[in-house]
Each structure stands twice: as C-alpha cells, then as structure tokens.
Amino acid sequence: MKKSTNFILIIISLLFFQMQSKGQSAQCATDFIHNNLMQTDSAYRNQIVTLESQVEAITPNHANNKLRSTLNTIPVVVHVIHLSEPLGTGSNITDIQIQQAIAGLNDRFRNVNGLGVDVELEFCLASKDPNGNSTNGINRVDGSSVPYYSANGITPTGNPCSGAVATAIKDLSRWPVSDYYNIWVVSEICNGSFVGYASYPVGGLYDGLVIVSTSMTSNSGTLPHEVGHGFFLYHTFNGDGGNVSCPVDTNCLINGDRVCDTPPHKQSDCGITNPCTSLGVWDNSQYNYMAYCPLVNRFTQGQKDRIIATVMVAPRASLITSVGCETLGINESRSSNVFSVYPNPAQNQINVKTNAKLLGSVYIVYDNKGKLVLTGKINSENTVIELGNLSDGIYLFSVGENLKQTFKVVKE
Numbered sequence: 209m210k211k212s213t214n215f216i217l218i219i220i221s222l223l224f225f226q227m228q229s230k231g232q233s234a235q236c237a238t239d240f241i242h243n244n245l246m247q248t249d250s251a252y253r254n255q256i257v258t259l260e261s262q263v264e265a266i267t268p269n270h271a272n273n274k275l276r277s278t279l280n281t282i283p284v285v286v287h288v289i290h291l292s293e294p295l296g297t298g299s300n301i302t303d304i305q306i307q308q309a310i311a312g313l314n315d316r317f318r319n320v321n322g323l324g325v326d327v328e329l330e331f332c333l334a335s336k337d338p339n340g341n342s343t344n345g346i347n348r349v350d351g352s353s354v355p356y357y358s359a360n361g362i363t364p365t366g367n368p369c370s371g372a373v374a375t376a377i378k379d380l381s382r383w384p385v386s387d388y389y390n391i392w393v394v395s396e397i398c399n400g401s402f403v404g405y406a407s408y409p410v411g412g413l414y415d416g417l418v419i420v421s422t423s424m425t426s427n428s429g430t431l432p433h434e435v436g437h438g439f440f441l442y443h444t445f446n447g448d449g450g451n452v453s454c455p456v457d458t459n460c461l462i463n464g465d466r467v468c469d470t471p472p473h474k475q476s477d478c479g480i481t482n483p484c485t486s487l488g489v490w491d492n493s494q495y496n497y498m499a500y501c502p503l504v505n506r507f508t509q510g511q512k513d514r515i516i517a518t519v520m521v522a523p524r525a526s527l528i529t530s531v532g533c534e535t536l537g538i539n540e541s542r543s544s545n546v547f548s549v550y551p552n553p554a555q556n557q558i559n560v561k562t563n564a565k566l567l568g569s570v571y572i573v574y575d576n577k578g579k580l581v582l583t584g585k586i587n588s589e590n591t592v593i594e595l596g597n598l599s600d601g602i603y604l605f606s607v608g609e610n611l612k613q614t615f616k617v618v619k620e
C-alpha cells in the first residue's frame with residue numbers, strides 16, 4: 209500500500225514538474241532600460257505615470273472584484289534577425305518553432321497546464337500584412353551587416369554593452385505598433401548577458417519585445433515573461449532595489465509590482481517561505497512568470513486585472529481591433545490565381561481550388577494556438593478537406609512551396 213502511494217506521488221510530482229516552464233535562465237533587461245528612461249526621459253516618465261493612473265483607476269481594489277473580460281486576440285509579427293545562417297540553423301529558427309512558441313505563449317496566457325488563472329488574452333501570428341497582403345506573420349532579415357551584431361548581438365537602448373544599436377536592428381524590419389505586437393528574435397543580447405526584454409506600453413516606432421532565438425520555444429518561460437512586461441506587468445520582486453531589500457508594501461496597488469495577490473519578495477528569494485512576508489499566497493510569487501525563480505507556472509487574478517486594464521487603454525487598445533489576423537477574402541489574395549479556399553466560414557468541409565502547379569503539394573492546417581491539426585496533399589485542382597472532427601474556431605491553412613501561402617479559415 210505504501211509503495212503504491214509513493215509511486216502515485218512520484219507520478220504526480222513528475223506531471224507537476226512537466227507542467228511548469230523553466231523560468232528566466234538569465235536576466236531580462238527590461239528594468240535596466242525602464243529605470244534609465246524614467247531618470248533621463250521626462251516624456252517617457254509622464255507616459256508611464258499617466259498609464260499607471262489610468263490602469264489604477266480601472267483595476268478593482270478589492271480582491272473579490274474582478275475585471276470582466278472577453279477573449280481578446282493580439283496580432284503578432286515576428287522578425288527573425290539572423291546572422292545569414294541557412295533556414296533552421298542557429299538564429300534563423302524555423303516557422304514551425306516560431307508557431308510552436310506562440311502556441312506555448314497562448315497555453316500560458318490561457319493557463320492550459322498551469323496553476324494560475326486564464327488571462328483570456330491570446331496571440332495570433334498576423335495573416336494580413338500592413339499592405340493588406342497575405343502573410344504568415346514571420347519576416348526574416350539578415351542582420352549580419354549591422355555593425356557589432358554578429359559579434360555581440362543587440363544592445364538594448366542605454367546599455368553600455370558593445371552590440372548593435374537596437375534601433376538599427378529594429379529598423380531592418382518593423383510593422384506599425386498600433387496594429388501588431390512586434391517580436392524581434394535575435395542572435396544574442398549584449399553578448400549573452402540577457403535572454404529578453406520588452407517595452408512597457410508606450411507605443412512609438414520601436415515598441416515590442418526582443419528575445420534570443422534559443423528562448424523562442426514552446427516551453428519558454430521567457431516569452432510569457434516578456435509579453436507580461438509588454439502588457440504592463442512588473443517583476444514580482446519590483447522595488448527590491450536589485451535584490452537588496454524587501455519591497456515597500458503599504459498599499460499593494462501602488463507599491464511593488466502594483467498587484468495585490470503576489471506577495472512582495474526579493475529577486476533571489478525562491479524558497480519554501482518568503483523572508484519578506486508571511487502574508488498572501490507565496491506560490492503566486494515564487495511560481496510566477498514575472499519572477500526569476502527556476503520554475504514558473506502562473507499569472508494571477510491581480511495580474512490578469514492589470515493586463516485587461518492595460519488592454520482597455522492606449523496604446524494597446526488598438527491591437528484588439530486590429531485586422532492583422534483577419535481572413536483574406538478570396539478576391540483579396542494576391543495569389544488568388546494560384547489557390548483559393550471556400551466556403552469561408554466553412555462547416556464540415558472546405559474546397560481548395562488550385563492550378564496544376566500546386567498538384568502534389570503538401571497542405572497543413574494549424575489551430576489558432578499553432579497546433580498542427582491536419583495535413584495532406586493537394587491531389588486535384590479541387591481538393592475537398594474534411595473539417596468535421598475539428599471544433600469550431602479559427603484555423604490557419606498553408607500550402608505551396610515552403611508553405612508560404614497562408615489562409616485563415618473559420619469553422620462554425
């Protein structure tokens with residue numbers, strides 16, 4: 209009896225650890241940049257102060273009052289700034305890896321396997337570019353000619369490290385921040401000193417997040433962490449003076465991370481108890497995506513309220529009405545002479561009409577979390593694909609050489 213109990217406990221703990229993401233393996237540079245700008249750029253400081261007061265006014269100040277949200281989807285564009293490597297090598301990571309990273313990001317925001325709350329926010333790779341053309345939401349640019357990039361990667365603005373100037377890297381490829389959340393995948397940040405950083409929501413040409421290619425993966429804790437910053441979450445240890453002292457905690461809405469259900473702690477405090485306070489649910493901080501602790505598995509209700517409040521005001525509000533992930537109509541597609549998909553929305557099946565060039569091509573269908581749900585071959589100029597077993601929702605359909613052409617299909 210005891211043996212089987214032990215066995216069950218081992219299985220449970222294995223499952224538990226499988227659900228968690230690895231936390232930050234190296235530091236994120238967000239605070240460094242933010243603190244620097246707060247001291248040197250009064251326009252930035254005013255923007256943050258204004259946004260804080262807007263978010264604070266919306267965020268409920270009682271734990272049992274929650275902001276009501278509906279599921280919102282944010283169009284994302286990923287710019288891969290590689291070092292001229294072949295596709296799938298080094299920093300030039302594959303489309304599949306990126307799609308799986310976005311799927312993993314969505315799983316964490318929706319709390320699919322986590323121990324926190326469903327934030328009810330999702331991210332979709334753009335299907336429509338700023339000119340209205342079809343896209344898979346991924347841009348690849350060779351950054352090796354930008355000075356210092358090959359040797360040391362990118363230098364976050366204001367950092368003394370000797371990599372490429374951040375704006376020079378971002379200028380290689382960026383889409384309007386009002387319609388897309390920009391993610392730049394880079395080879396390195398400051399010669400390996402950081403794994404990522406994000407702009408707090410201030411808009412402008414360079415708003416978005418930067419992540420090293422090795423952290424752009426499906427089980428990354430870095431991606432949800434940086435997106436958290438992008439939607440105005442601070443570290444759970446915010447206010448610890450760089451791991452020096454316990455954050456002030458007089459009013460949880462304006463002190464520390466400004467979230468009331470994440471007890472304040474110091475950056476390196478990740479143990480069984482919280483030396484800063486015995487109040488609150490310690491697991492909410494030590495296993496939080498916004499901590500630096502080794503295992504992370506949650507956003508909290510307080511963080512969700514802050515994210516929802518942030519999405520309701522500028523500059524993030526425009527993202528939820530963006531058409532960046534809308535379906536391209538058949539007539540809108542610049543490739544309509546090559547293939548079209550109809551009807552759309554579809555019910556039990558879709559028809560793929562192609563010209564003879566595409567015969568024998570592979571097609572793949574992903575759900576909106578990037579999970580592969582169907583694959584097959586185009587076997588005639590009018591191929592019928594059965595969707596009967598799929599649940600209702602949005603699917604991405606890719607076909608053709610390198611699966612370059614993507615359509616969004618709605619099943620209802």
Ligand SMILES: [Zn+2]
Pocket residue numbers: 236237238239433437443
């Ligand atoms: Zn961070």
